[in-house]
Amino acid sequence: MSDRGVVWLGSPSFxxxxxxxxxxxxxxxxxxxxxxTIRDKRLAVAAELDDWEELRxxxxxxxxxxxxxxxxxxxxxxxxxxxxxxSVHWAGDAAEANRIVAAxxxxxxxxxxxxxxxxATQEIGLNEALALEGIxxxxxxxxxxxxxxxxxxxSHILVPAIHKNRTEIRDLFAAxxxxxxxxAPEGLSDDPRELAEAARRHLRKKFLAAKVAVSGANFxxxxxxxxxxxxxEGNGRMCLSLPETLITVMGIEKVVPTWSDLEVFLQLLPxxxxxxxxxxxTSTWTGVTEGDGPSQFHLVLLDNGRTDTLADTVxxxxxxxxxxxxxxxxxxxxxxxxxxxxGSVYPGPIGAVLTPQLVGVEQAASLPFASTxxxxxYDACPVKINIPEVLAHLRAEVVEAKRHPLSPEALAMKAAAxxxxxxxxxxxxxxxxxxxxxxxxxxxxxxxxxxxxxxxSDTRDSPAPPAxxxxxxxxxxxxxxx
Amino acid sequence: xxxxxxITCFNDTLYPGTGRAVLTxxxxxxxxxxxxxxxxxxxxxxxxxxxxxxxxxxxxxxxRAFADYDAVVTPSASCAGxxxxxxxxxxxxxxxxxxxQQVAELVPRVYEFTEFxxxxxxxxxxxxxxxxxxxxxxxxxxxxxxxxxxxxxxxLRAVKDLDLVELPSADSCCGFGGTFAVKNAxxxxxxLADKAAGVLASGAEVLCAADNSCLMHIGGGLSRQxxxxxxxxxxxxxxxxxxxxx
Amino acid sequence: MSSRETILARIRGALxxxxxxxxxxxxxxxxxxxRSHLEPGQDPVELFAERVADYRATVHRAAPxxxxxxxxxxxxxxxxxxxxxxxxxxxxxxxxxxxxxQSEPLTVPELEALDGSVTLAAVGIAVTGTxxxxxxxxxxxxxxxxxxxxxxxxxxxxxxxxxxxxxLARLDPARPLTFISxxxxxxxxxxxxxxGVHGPRTLDVVIVEQSVEQSVEQS
Numbered sequence: 001m002s003d004r005g006v007v008w009l010g011s012p013s014f015x016x017x018x019x020x021x022x023x024x025x026x027x028x029x030x031x032x033x034x035x036x037t038i039r040d041k042r043l044a045v046a047a048e049l050d051d052w053e054e055l056r057x058x059x060x061x062x063x064x065x066x067x068x069x070x071x072x073x074x075x076x077x078x079x080x081x082x083x084x085x086x087s088v089h090w091a092g093d094a095a096e097a098n099r100i101v102a103a104x105x106x107x108x109x110x111x112x113x114x115x116x117x118x119x120a121t122q123e124i125g126l127n128e129a130l131a132l133e134g135i136x137x138x139x140x141x142x143x144x145x146x147x148x149x150x151x152x153x154x155s156h157i158l159v160p161a162i163h164k165n166r167t168e169i170r171d172l173f174a175a176x177x178x179x180x181x182x183x184a185p186e187g188l189s190d191d192p193r194e195l196a197e198a199a200r201r202h203l204r205k206k207f208l209a210a211k212v213a214v215s216g217a218n219f220x221x222x223x224x225x226x227x228x229x230x231x232x233e234g235n236g237r238m239c240l241s242l243p244e245t246l247i248t249v250m251g252i253e254k255v256v257p258t259w260s261d262l263e264v265f266l267q268l269l270p271x272x273x274x275x276x277x278x279x280x281x282t283s284t285w286t287g288v289t290e291g292d293g294p295s296q297f298h299l300v301l302l303d304n305g306r307t308d309t310l311a312d313t314v315x316x317x318x319x320x321x322x323x324x325x326x327x328x329x330x331x332x333x334x335x336x337x338x339x340x341x342x343g344s345v346y347p348g349p350i351g352a353v354l355t356p357q358l359v360g361v362e363q364a365a366s367l368p369f370a371s372t373x374x375x376x377x378y379d380a381c382p383v384k385i386n387i388p389e390v391l392a393h394l395r396a397e398v399v400e401a402k403r404h405p406l407s408p409e410a411l412a413m414k415a416a417a418x419x420x421x422x423x424x425x426x427x428x429x430x431x432x433x434x435x436x437x438x439x440x441x442x443x444x445x446x447x448x449x450x451x452x453x454x455x456x457s458d459t460r461d462s463p464a465p466p467a468x469x470x471x472x473x474x475x476x477x478x479x480x481x482x
Numbered sequence: 483x484x485x486x487x488x489i490t491c492f493n494d495t496l497y498p499g500t501g502r503a504v505l506t507x508x509x510x511x512x513x514x515x516x517x518x519x520x521x522x523x524x525x526x527x528x529x530x531x532x533x534x535x536x537x538x539x540x541x542x543x544x545x546r547a548f549a550d551y552d553a554v555v556t557p558s559a560s561c562a563g564x565x566x567x568x569x570x571x572x573x574x575x576x577x578x579x580x581x582x583q584q585v586a587e588l589v590p591r592v593y594e595f596t597e598f599x600x601x602x603x604x605x606x607x608x609x610x611x612x613x614x615x616x617x618x619x620x621x622x623x624x625x626x627x628x629x630x631x632x633x634x635x636x637x638l639r640a641v642k643d644l645d646l647v648e649l650p651s652a653d654s655c656c657g658f659g660g661t662f663a664v665k666n667a668x669x670x671x672x673x674l675a676d677k678a679a680g681v682l683a684s685g686a687e688v689l690c691a692a693d694n695s696c697l698m699h700i701g702g703g704l705s706r707q708x709x710x711x712x713x714x715x716x717x718x719x720x721x722x723x724x725x726x727x728x
Numbered sequence: 729m730s731s732r733e734t735i736l737a738r739i740r741g742a743l744x745x746x747x748x749x750x751x752x753x754x755x756x757x758x759x760x761x762x763r764s765h766l767e768p769g770q771d772p773v774e775l776f777a778e779r780v781a782d783y784r785a786t787v788h789r790a791a792p793x794x795x796x797x798x799x800x801x802x803x804x805x806x807x808x809x810x811x812x813x814x815x816x817x818x819x820x821x822x823x824x825x826x827x828x829x830q831s832e833p834l835t836v837p838e839l840e841a842l843d844g845s846v847t848l849a850a851v852g853i854a855v856t857g858t859x860x861x862x863x864x865x866x867x868x869x870x871x872x873x874x875x876x877x878x879x880x881x882x883x884x885x886x887x888x889x890x891x892x893x894x895x896l897a898r899l900d901p902a903r904p905l906t907f908i909s910x911x912x913x914x915x916x917x918x919x920x921x922x923x924g925v926h927g928p929r930t931l932d933v934v935i936v937e938q939s940v941e942q943s944v945e946q947s
Binding site (some may be wrong): 014018019028099105137170215332333337344368369370371372373374375376378379389392395396398399409410413414417420421422423426429430433443449452453455456458459460461462463465466468469470472473474475478 | 483489491492493494495496497498500501502510517519520521522523527529530531532533534536537539567568581621622625627651653654655657658659660661662663664665666667668669670671672673674675698699701702706707714
């Protein structure tokens with residue numbers, strides 16, 4: 001398989017990484033605080049729209065239409081962007097996209113670029129690839145800046161530094177800003193307003209001097225060639241309007257058919273992501289405009305596993321994702337483990353269904369199991385991706401891909417299936433369990449167990465099986481045939 | 483109406499009292515309930531763990547065992563959800579056209595216990611008395627799978643002398659998730675700790691739900707903590723008749 | 729084969745289940761959502777003012793003849809004296825006094841040295857409290873309302889659309905558009921919103937009420 005990035009090589013499996021994360025009390029506190037705040041806000045602004053379900057249904061349908069005719073819409077987009085003075089490039093995988101972007105930057109003669117937060121460029125590891133070419137990419141989104149200054153990894157789609165609290169951010173700014181440019185002011189406090197001010201001062205000169213910017217895209221409209229970036233801080237506007245050259249990397253699934261389709265997504269996205277009626281800034285542009293903004297615009301269309309995802313008729317729905325991260329914020333697993341445990345640029349429920357499809361299930365085999373299938377993600381998803389359905393589907397693919405007839409799990413599952421397909425064997429097994437269970441039990445409860453069940457029994461007692469199963473009781477009492 | 487009880491393999495083995503409670507309630511309401519003995523398991527564990535081929539024969543068995551009944555009632559929201567959502571999927575993936583048809587015909591006649599009482603029998607008052615403080619945990623499959631809504635609460639509110647108390651963060655998952663509790667035991671335990679804390683904060687003497695699997699998990703944690711809070715299936719509370727000793 | 733051809737071929741291969749005769753129009757998109765979330769009888773201008781203020785922007789409502797005075801008062805309160813003035817901004821709206829109005833061409837460092845900018849808008853959106861700039865007359869290019877730390881935007885009441893669908897229909901996507909909902913903000917610290925990052929940290933919006941004659945003309 002070609003190099004697709006997405007996952008962090010050498011990451012432990014989810015259960016192992018989760019164990020480490022769960023032991024970090026500060027992380028647990030930070031995550032709980034942040035996810036609780038955003039959940040309440042999201043529910044409040046979604047409830048303002050009494051047609052929220054109709055909007056979700058329309059969004060899902062628009063995305064389905066797009067996916068089923070993706071080739072047509074991409075060609076239409078290419079034509080419209082080109083007609084408006086932009087250039088379109090196609091990248092099969094991460095490595096090719098990085099080569100294209102590096103070459104475009106080199107052609108300008110610049111060694112520094114400013115960047116708008118973008119999942120696509122995280123996915124392909126663009127900053128690292130550019131560094132190898134001697135090009136420095138400065139992240140300008142506050143959370144991405146925090147991650148970059150801390151040589152950290154993102155742990156959330158919308159707020160990559162969600163794992164850090166204000167005090168940790170203050171300490172990081174005080175220690176690291178000076179190495180990258182404008183230092184943090186003396187006596188910086190952990191008041192978020194002061195931290196935002198410090199970020200403003202740190203990046204100001206970079207914005208004003210930048211000749212090249214790199215962005216992602218939230219949407220690209222096929223019929224008009226219009227590209228859209230949704231943001232809050234104004235760093236996006238800086239990158240999109242001050243430099244001479246703009247390079248946008250977008251996944252091929254980000255295309256939407258028409259300008260008016262945005263009326264659905266621009267209502268759903270801010271409410272689902274930051275819990276606002278509208279995010280502070282949304283920018284749209286179509287090619288280049290004489291006298292306003294960059295004179296060179298390049299759009300890089302990225303596949304990197306998306307066509308493989310498209311080929312799976314169940315998994316395909318995941319391509320509808322608009323990266324709002326509502327599913328992360330409502331996920332009881334994410335709330336406790338945080339994003340790093342997923343070992344992927346895409347954490348949380350959406351990451352658990354997207355990552356294995358982008359890189360192949362064998363490269364992320366523990367992720368489809370990192371869920372209780374509680375369904376909170378599906379309810380929250382503004383484009384109605386049935387994440388539990390895809391999780392269950394991918395679990396079957398993992399089992400199929402890794403199927404070894406002699407693995408303990410496969411043997412147990414096979415044995416259970418044989419017993420469960422026979423009332424006679426089930427009855428016999430119940431009798432055996434009843435005897436065995438009562439040997440283990442003290443006062444009707446079974447305590448700690450050895451072997452594979454220790455994880456279960458470390459924190460829970462189990463009930464001792466009853467003297468007789470229901471079917472035995474029924475035969476004795478209702479049929480008179482013990 | 484010919485009513486069959488689908489006890490589920492889990493309740494059959496570990497919680498036969500829940501099955502007897504379902505019988506008690508339905509019989510008190512004047513219905514006859516049958517227990518087809520060819521029944522075993524809905525295949526949920528295999529399906530959710532990724533062992534679909536192993537689950538497929540269980541779908542065929544379920545369809546055979548219950549083909550002749552007007553209503554199949556089960557005291558498990560997650561098994562009802564499995565049948566409703568995934569039996570058609572498995573039948574399509576592995577079954578013959580005739581199995582697909584049998585499944586399609588049977589699925590609409592399968593009811594979770596509180597659905598059957600409120601939607602089909604149209605009762606909420608079942609003649610129960612239960613003089614205790616009770617909290618209700620809406621399991622994920624009750625809440626977001628089957629969308630049981632307030633059906634269980636309507637039934638509980640009609641129980642004489644029952645003091646229904648609110649469960650904090652009721653709609654959060656308890657962390658069971660079937661094999662999740664074994665594969666991701668640490669995360670599951672962390673979720674369990676929060677759920678157990680909520681139960682204790684509610685002041686309930688008894689925690690009930692429409693699924694014994696989640697209750698086994700939560701009850702196991704409460705028991706390990708020595709909390710003294712009991713867990714009971716909702717059906718067992720509804721079976722407690724006035725004057726009758728439980 | 730180029731990557732373009734490869735990707736297109738992969739897409740077509742992946743969509744083998746889509747019948748050849750199916751066109752995009754055969755995939756139904758039910759648009760049962762509301763075109764507007766305004767309640768019957770609700771005043772869009774009133775709602776717009778309320779929603780803009782929710783973002784901690786300051787809203788002023790003024791009759792046409794009072795606009796220069798309202799702008800003057802806002803600028804004085806903010807202590808803003810040197811401003812970028814986009815070409816096409818109606819001079820009759822400008823207050824007198826000792827302020828410096830800088831016209832294009834302005835370099836980025838020149839913009840950075842100014843206190844603020846005053847612009848018109850293309851469209852407003854009542855439900856979301858959003859102003860949209862399309863770089864048309866009186867609005868200037870995008871940098872103008874971005875680099876200075878203060879932005880005062882003058883919008884006429886009749887430019888305010890009820891909701892997003894109507895607003896998008898009024899806009900021309902070929903133009904560079906900026907949707908502005910309050911001052912620059914971030915939710916990146918503990919997922920809680922604080923105002924004031926890279927964009928203008930202070931946003932004043934002046935709504936020019938319709939004069940009586942205009943209302944009569946429209947009805």
